């Protein structure tokens with residue numbers, strides 16, 4: 038896989054890891070571009086996990102980016118917020134198998150980490166692994182993902 042258009046983002050609790058992951062992505066030859074949605078050093082007190090995560094989801098659903106890696110204290114807040122954007126499948130995953138399945142089973146566009154939960158080196162390794170997976174639309178998992186998409190469409194039509 039090549040040419041991924043990536044986003045990174047965090048609140049203040051995930052800022053340090055987000056900076057490290059940003060640098061890794063900028064050096065990764067599989068990545069075509071990386072946009073940093075913040076927080077910035079100047080906005081640590083005001084940048085919320087919801088604002089960053091929903092922005093990431095909106096950009097992905099608008100076709101302006103392919104995937105995002107988001108960080109907060111636990112990875113839970115950014116995941117919940119991103120999943121409020123219709124069409125987004127985001128998950129926190131702190132182990133290699135879940136990171137793999139987040140793509141191969143669930144076709145997630147967003148992976149989240151908790152800076153207060155896992156070590157930095159593990160987060161960096163998991164991010165690298167995640168970039169290497171591609172969802173297979175001919176797999177049995179496609180029907181499961183399609184069911185999620187259909188549910189969202191039905192709710193939107195109510």
Ligand SMILES: O=C[C@H](O)[C@H](O)COP(=O)(O)O
Nearest residue numbers: 050109110111112113114115
């Ligand atoms: O899920 C939320 C994140 O962990 C966030 O960084 C911290 O949230 P809190 O300050 O409400 O605990």
